[in-house]
Every structure is written in structure tokens, then in C-alpha cells.
Amino acid sequence: MAEQAAFPSPHVDPFELTRAKFVLPPGIRYFDGNSLGPLSKAVQMQAYISTTHEWGDGLIRSWQGAQWNTLPQRVGDHIGRLVGAAPGQVVACDSTSVNLFKALTAAARLRPGRRLIVTDAASFPTDLYIAGEVARLTGLEVLNVPAGQIPDVLGEQVAVVLLCHVDYRTAEIYDLARTAHAAHEAGALLVVDLSHSAGALPCDLDANGVDFAVGCGYKYLNGGPGAPAFLYAAARHIRECESPLAGWFGHATPFDFTESYVPAPGIERFLCGTNQVLALSILLRALEVFGEVSIGAIRARSLELTGRFIAGTQERLLRHGFLISSPQEAARRGSHVSLRHPQGYAIMQELAQRGVIGDFRTPDFMRFGFAPLFNTLEEADELVDQIDRIMEERAWDKPQYAQRRDFT
Amino acid sequence: MAEQAAFPSPHVDPFELTRAKFVLPPGIRYFDGNSLGPLSKAVQMQAYISTTHEWGDGLIRSWQGAQWNTLPQRVGDHIGRLVGAAPGQVVACDSTSVNLFKALTAAARLRPGRRLIVTDAASFPTDLYIAGEVARLTGLEVLNVPAGQIPDVLGEQVAVVLLCHVDYRTAEIYDLARTAHAAHEAGALLVVDLSHSAGALPCDLDANGVDFAVGCGYKYLNGGPGAPAFLYAAARHIRECESPLAGWFGHATPFDFTESYVPAPGIERFLCGTNQVLALSILLRALEVFGEVSIGAIRARSLELTGRFIAGTQERLLRHGFLISSPQEAARRGSHVSLRHPQGYAIMQELAQRGVIGDFRTPDFMRFGFAPLFNTLEEADELVDQIDRIMEERAWDKPQYAQRRDFT
Numbered sequence: 124m125a126e127q128a129a130f131p132s133p134h135v136d137p138f139e140l141t142r143a144k145f146v147l148p149p150g151i152r153y154f155d156g157n158s159l160g161p162l163s164k165a166v167q168m169q170a171y172i173s174t175t176h177e178w179g180d181g182l183i184r185s186w187q188g189a190q191w192n193t194l195p196q197r198v199g200d201h202i203g204r205l206v207g208a209a210p211g212q213v214v215a216c217d218s219t220s221v222n223l224f225k226a227l228t229a230a231a232r233l234r235p236g237r238r239l240i241v242t243d244a245a246s247f248p249t250d251l252y253i254a255g256e257v258a259r260l261t262g263l264e265v266l267n268v269p270a271g272q273i274p275d276v277l278g279e280q281v282a283v284v285l286l287c288h289v290d291y292r293t294a295e296i297y298d299l300a301r302t303a304h305a306a307h308e309a310g311a312l313l314v315v316d317l318s319h320s321a322g323a324l325p326c327d328l329d330a331n332g333v334d335f336a337v338g339c340g341y342k343y344l345n346g347g348p349g350a351p352a353f354l355y356a357a358a359r360h361i362r363e364c365e366s367p368l369a370g371w372f373g374h375a376t377p378f379d380f381t382e383s384y385v386p387a388p389g390i391e392r393f394l395c396g397t398n399q400v401l402a403l404s405i406l407l408r409a410l411e412v413f414g415e416v417s418i419g420a421i422r423a424r425s426l427e428l429t430g431r432f433i434a435g436t437q438e439r440l441l442r443h444g445f446l447i448s449s450p451q452e453a454a455r456r457g458s459h460v461s462l463r464h465p466q467g468y469a470i471m472q473e474l475a476q477r478g479v480i481g482d483f484r485t486p487d488f489m490r491f492g493f494a495p496l497f498n499t500l501e502e503a504d505e506l507v508d509q510i511d512r513i514m515e516e517r518a519w520d521k522p523q524y525a526q527r528r529d530f531t
Numbered sequence: 532m533a534e535q536a537a538f539p540s541p542h543v544d545p546f547e548l549t550r551a552k553f554v555l556p557p558g559i560r561y562f563d564g565n566s567l568g569p570l571s572k573a574v575q576m577q578a579y580i581s582t583t584h585e586w587g588d589g590l591i592r593s594w595q596g597a598q599w600n601t602l603p604q605r606v607g608d609h610i611g612r613l614v615g616a617a618p619g620q621v622v623a624c625d626s627t628s629v630n631l632f633k634a635l636t637a638a639a640r641l642r643p644g645r646r647l648i649v650t651d652a653a654s655f656p657t658d659l660y661i662a663g664e665v666a667r668l669t670g671l672e673v674l675n676v677p678a679g680q681i682p683d684v685l686g687e688q689v690a691v692v693l694l695c696h697v698d699y700r701t702a703e704i705y706d707l708a709r710t711a712h713a714a715h716e717a718g719a720l721l722v723v724d725l726s727h728s729a730g731a732l733p734c735d736l737d738a739n740g741v742d743f744a745v746g747c748g749y750k751y752l753n754g755g756p757g758a759p760a761f762l763y764a765a766a767r768h769i770r771e772c773e774s775p776l777a778g779w780f781g782h783a784t785p786f787d788f789t790e791s792y793v794p795a796p797g798i799e800r801f802l803c804g805t806n807q808v809l810a811l812s813i814l815l816r817a818l819e820v821f822g823e824v825s826i827g828a829i830r831a832r833s834l835e836l837t838g839r840f841i842a843g844t845q846e847r848l849l850r851h852g853f854l855i856s857s858p859q860e861a862a863r864r865g866s867h868v869s870l871r872h873p874q875g876y877a878i879m880q881e882l883a884q885r886g887v888i889g890d891f892r893t894p895d896f897m898r899f900g901f902a903p904l905f906n907t908l909e910e911a912d913e914l915v916d917q918i919d920r921i922m923e924e925r926a927w928d929k930p931q932y933a934q935r936r937d938f939t
Contacts, residue, residue, distance in 0.1 A: 401755050
């Protein structure tokens with residue numbers, strides 16, 4: 124006991140420790156971890172190890188020697204811990220859009236004879252595009268309704284419900300348990316897109332009864348630009364699932380090179396092409412930044428950050444004509460805050476000039492992500508300050524901000 | 532002129548220069564560049580630049596600043612030069628299997644009312660699996676015949692012909708011009724898998740009249756384990772193509788976030804999810820190793836290498852019971868050579884113990900890739916020596932070689 128007392132740490136903030144694991148460029152305030160999470164020191168090292176040692180020295184032997192062959196499952200189980208999924212239900216692979224195509228098609232195939240995919244009309248658009256193609260190929264139709272009305276339109280014609288857990292513009296959280304219950308009551312299955320929640324708030328996939336989920340590796344999971352995405356299928360469905368992208372890495376015995384396709388018994392059946400080894404190695408290492416911090420602690424920190432920014436906005440920014448489009452009720456708010464303003468695009472550009480980075484979503488959403496692993500309360504205050512100052516100075520009124528260019 | 536004469540280099544072998552660009556581990560003889568190409572020095576540096584500078588320092592700004600947004604097209608055009616495609620017809624993205632799914636479905640949609648996909652029964656298996664799923668989703672059937680018989684079975688019921696340019700086991704080259712001509716005569720379209728030819732021999736996609744092609748980034752293109760693959764669509768088709776994986780990066784204006792999908796006018800319409808930035812940056816740099824070496828020179832070198840190994844095999848290895856399963860006629864032979872032997876698996880393991888790496892394909896194919904950019908004639912001779920010695924010593928006869936484990 125005496126030895127432990129020699130290193131007392133009653134007041135260590137776990138988020139000071141996680142922040143220290145990132146390589147954040149000096150002079151930058153980064154509120155875009157919900158679009159592209161930052162580089163961590165461990166990842167910087169892993170990029171070197173994966174290329175020089177595993178690939179360069181190990182060559183083809185690293186499929187076994189560096190366990191490249193099990194990367195999708197190992198990354199998947201790690202993500203599973205963050206989204207409330209027991210092991211063996213998540214794989215990391217492909218992009219979110221491609222995984223959504225697999226999940227929606229597999230779900231539709233589990234509900235033959237039904238004719239509808241119901242989704243939120245305000246979903247992230249790629250989800251709507253993919254749902255449209257799945258419907259076209261499987262002979263279904265897509266019914267778009269406002270997210271809040273989804274439980275009311277469910278009936279025996281509905282095969283699949285598709286929902287984004289957190290709205291990419293407003294950060295509104297939709298109730299997974301209630302939606303899953305409503306879907307199941309109607310005999311339908313629920314597919315959820317966790318792109319704006321995984322790593323930032325509890326998803327509790329198993330507990331909420333979600334059937335399938337997909338999500339993004341480069342936002343709150345910090346896996347790097349274009350990182351592999353993930354796919355969850357509830358254990359109760361896996362053995363019945365038929366992925367429409369039945370590639371060799373989803374085969375039970377890919378290296379037997381059999382002419383006919385026999386899916387792997389487990390969640391690996393959702394793999395398709397060769398593992399994206401370098402990107403998966405990096406994503407795996409990025410996930411280590413989460414360490415022992417619980418998703419509950421992350422959620423509490425997230426609400427502290429977004430709450431602080433909203434309070435500052437109410438106090439000092441509403442007079443400049445900003446609207447807070449994110450829920451002010453904590454329980455309904457994800458980990459970003461969106462303000463609306465007619466000059467939103469120009470204001471974001473001027474913020475960037477000052478080293479404050481957020482992003483913009485059409486038509487007038489100024490979006491600020493608060494990533495619990497690295498953003499601080501001081502940064503939230505400084506963000507309010509900077510916006511206030513720009514408005515005071517009318518510094519957004521510059522001709523070069525007239526033409527819009529933006530990225531994810 | 533005098534200055535030029537001061538640096539005479541009449542006898543510089545361009546392949547000595549390309550070999551020097553790779554990081555080859557000492558003591559290893561690598562005949563598996565057809566499974567996983569080796570690391571190059573430029574890539575080693577790029578991995579650092581992409582992570583530390585572009586991602587770490589640039590963060591979200593690098594989508595414009597480091598041109599992450601055009602990586603699929605830039606890599607695609609670079610690959611286009613190697614496979615005989617004019618600019619604007621190739622994008623690099625996703626895996627070969629996923630790209631094949633897109634290409635086959637898009638091709639089938641261009642030939643409505645026809646009911647067959649014809650393919651080679653001995654295709655690389657994932658191609659057969661994907662063709663099966665495309666058929667299932669589009670209401671077609673797959674007809675598998677030996678590659679040589681494909682032209683004979685074509686008729687007005689055939690929508691699409693799918694062919695691997697080079698057989699992954701035997702290295703037999705199939706005639707693209709003849710197959711394209713036969714397909715077009717029947718009113719069908721030709722989709723080709725270039726995984727075992729791109730970067731090693733001329734594909735001449737435009738000149739041969741190929742309609743669609745896909746191929747692999749991690750074999751002869753040396754893009755690293757699980758590198759992005761590529762997709763080619765002939766310019767004459769692009770504006771009519773409908774990809775079944777209609778994700779936001781294939782949209783004409785992804786950042787307008789429109790509810791309905793409007794495909795990009797060009798080849799970008801075959802993109803789906805967010806660009807795999809880190810992996811694409813690495814692949815782009817890997818392609819620079821090709822430098823100014825023409826694909827014709829690469830082909831000549833490839834035949835020199837495989838020819839040398841075949842000659843050595845004939846002279847010294849046939850007496851040990853090996854069969855040469857690759858075509859001995861140069862014009863019909865790709866860039867690897869397969870030998871068959873009942874003890875093939877054990878022999879490959881013993882070769883690996885001695886630092887000589889090739890691979891094995893069921894049931895008894897010992898496969899040796901000869902990558903023109905780095906393999907040497909001396910290595911081809913040494914390979915013959917080593918196999919001869921192992922057979923003389925019966926060194927394959929070890930209990931640990933009984934259980935098979937192998938990778939791509």
C-alpha cells in the first residue's frame with residue numbers, strides 16, 4: 124500500500140492522458156474529429172512497422188507472421204467493445220457505404236416476401252443512395268419518412284428499417300431501443316449507421332436489440348483518412364446471412380479455391396476482397412488510444428464539452444443571428460453541435476484562417492465536433508470567443524469566401 | 532553534346548535501376564511478386580509523408596491541400612498507362628472483388644433482356660463467386676465453360692463474358708482481342724480480370740476493344756498488402772453505366788448532399804465510399820517505380836526470366852518428377868511459372884526455409900512469379916539450383932510440412 128501511496132493520482136483526468144497520445148499540430152483548434160480524427164503517436168509508429176517490418180521484411184510471410192489474416196476480426200472485436208457488441212459480431216473492412224450495401228441486402232434476404240425498406244428522409248445521403256440500389260436489385264421499394272415517424276409507418280410490408288443513430292447535421296440521437304422494438308413488433312429488421320456515434324457515445328447494440336449496424340473508421344475512431352469501416356451482425360442472424368458481396372475472404376476455406384461459395388461460419392462471411400492490411404493495422408493501433416476509458420466516461424465528457432459550447436453560444440452568439448440546431452436536451456444530443464447562420468460558410472472559412480477548424484454542411488450548418496479523447500473545455504470557450512470576435516469585426520465579409528469548397 | 536558524353540550509359544540495364552528502388556530483405560530470393568509485390572524506398576517515405584504531414588499536420592484540410600480528393604483518378608490514370616487505357620477510364624478504389632461486382636452489374640445493365648454471364652470454369656474462384664451473386668441479383672444465370680470454348684458458346688442470350696486475362700495457376704494468357712471480338716459479334720460485353728497481368732505484360736485494353744476490366748493493386752503494381760484495386764470502363768460506355776454501389780464519392784456533386792443520386796459524368800461514378808487515402812497515396816508512389824520503362828520492355832524481360840527458369844527446369848528438374856504446367860510457348864505465357872509435383876507443398880516449405888519464397892496453389896501447383904522490375908536471371912538460375920538440391924537431399928520429407936497453411 125505504501126508503494127501505491129508514493130504515486131498518488133486522485134485527480135488525474137483520463138482525457139488529459141488520451142489527449143497526450145495524439146499528434147495535434149501547434150496553433151490549431153480542431154473541432155472536426157467527427158469528420159477526420161487526428162493522428163496518434165502510436166499510429167505514427169505503426170505506419171512504420173507495418174510498411175518497413177511487416178511488409179518490407181516479412182513480405183508474403185506476414186499473412187501468418189504478423190497475423191494479417193485475422194485483422195478484420197481483431198479490429199472488429201475492438202470496435203465491438205466501443206459499440207456494445209460481444210465478440211464475434213463485428214468485422215472491419217471496406218467502406219461504410221459498401222458495408223451498408225451488404226447489411227441491407229442481407230437483412231432484406233432474411234425477410235422475403237416483404238416489399239419495403241423504410242428510412243429517414245434526412246439520412247446521410249449516401250445511405251439513401253445505397254438503399255435505393257439495394258431496393259432496385261432486390262425488388263423492394265424505399266419509403267422515406269422523417270425519423271420520428273418511422274415507428275408509426277411500420278407494418279407487415281416492411282422488411283428493413285434503416286436509421287442513422289445520430290443525425291449528421293443536427294446531432295440528434297435517435298432511440299435505437301425504441302426503433303428496434305417497433306421494427307421487431309412489425310416483423311422487420313433494424314439496420315443502423317453508427318458513423319456519428321461509434322466512439323463518442325454508447326450504442327449498446329446487443330442490449331438495444333439492433334440487428335445490423337455499420338459505421339466509419341475515420342471519425343471518432345481516428346483510423347485515418349479513408350480508414351476501413353465496420354459491419355455488425357447480431358449473433359442470432361449470422362448463420363443465416365447471405366452477403367451479396369460474396370468474395371473469397373468471406374469464404375469458409377478461401378485457400379481451397381473451391382468453385383462454389385461456402386460462407387464462413389462466423390461474421391467473417393461479410394468480408395469480400397483481400398484484407399486492407401496497412402489501413403487495418405493503423406486502425407487497430409488508433410483504437411488503442413481509447414485504452415481503459417469507458418464509453419460512459421466518454422459520453423459524460425462529450426456532454427460536458429457540447430454543453431459548455433452551447434452555454435457560451437446562448438450567452439454570447441445568439442445576438443449575432445445564430446440558431447442552435449442541435450438538441451439542447453443532453454440526452455438527445457450527440458457529440459457535435461451545429462449552428463445555423465446565413466453567413467455560415469464564410470464564417471467557417473474565417474475561423475480556419477485563424478486556426479480553428481470545423482466544417483460546413485449545406486445549406487447553412489456550421490458543424491463543430493467535440494471529440495472527448497482530445498478536445499478540452501478551454502477549446503470550447505475559445506471557439507465561442509473566436510466566433511464572437513469574427514462577428515464583431517465582420518471578418519467573414521471577404522470576397523474569397525464567396526465560392527464554396529468543402530470536404531467530409 | 533560533350534556534357535552528355537561525359538556520362539555515357541550505353542549499357543545500363545533499366546531493370547538494375549528499378550530493382551535498386553526496392554527494399555528487398557537480405558538473404559531472400561522472392562518469387563512471389565505476383566502475390567504481394569515488395570516495398571519500395573519511395574513508398575517507405577510516402578507512408579511517413581501521408582501520415583505525419585498530410586494527415587497529422589494537414590488534418591481535414593488535406594482533402595484539398597494534398598489532393599486526396601483526386602487520388603482515385605490520378606492513380607487510375609497511372610495504371611491506365613500500364614494497361615493500355617487512355618486517361619479518364621480507370622479509377623483505383625475498393626477491392627478487386629468489389630470492383631468486379633460493379634463492373635459485371637453495370638455491364639449486365641447495358642444488355643437488358645439477355646440472360647447469361649459466360650465465364651471460365653477455371654477462373655480465380657472469387658470471380659466465380661461474385662459472378663454468381665451478380666447473376667442472382669440481376670436475374671441472370673452463370674454459364675461456366677473452359678476458357679478456350681468461350682467464343683463457341685456465345686449467342687444472343689449472352690449479356691456478359693467474364694475472363695481472367697492470365698490464369699492464376701498456369702499463367703496461360705487468354706486472347707483479349709479475339710474474345711472481345713467474339714463477344715461483340717454476339718452483342719455481348721467483355722469484362723476482364725487483369726490481376727495476373729497488369730504491370731507485367733501488355734493488356735492493351737483500348738486497342739483490344741475490352742469493355743470493362745478490374746485488377747489488383749498489390750501484385751505486380753507493388754501497392755502493398757490489401758492495396759486498393761482498380762476498375763476500367765471503356766469511354767464509350769461510361770455515360771451509360773449505372774454502378775450498383777452508388778455511394779457518395781460516385782455522385783456528381785457529393786457535397787451538395789442531394790437526396791437523389793446523380794452519377795458523376797466520368798469514370799468517378801464507379802467510386803462508392805470515401806477514398807482510401809493512405810493506401811491510395813502509397814499505391815500512387817509504388818507506381819512511380821515503373822518510371823519510364825515501357826510495358827514492352829517489361830514484357831521482354833518477363834519472358835527472359837520465365838524462359839530461363841523453364842530451360843533450367845527442363846534441363847535439371849524434370850528427372851525429379853516435375854511437370855511444367857505453364858505454356859512453354861512464350862506468346863501464351865504470363866509472368867509466372869507453375870510446376871506440379873506430388874510433394875509440391877512440402878518442397879515450397881523447404882524452399883522458404885532456405886530463403887526462397889514462392890507460393891502454392893491447390894492441389895499441387897508450385898507457383899513462381901517473375902517480376903520484371905526486380906527479379907534477376909541469376910535468381911532464376913538459383914531457384915533451379917535450390918529445387919534440384921532439395922530433391923537430391925529429399926529435404927522436403929519433414930513432418931512439419933504435413934499440414935498446409937498458405938496465403939494469397
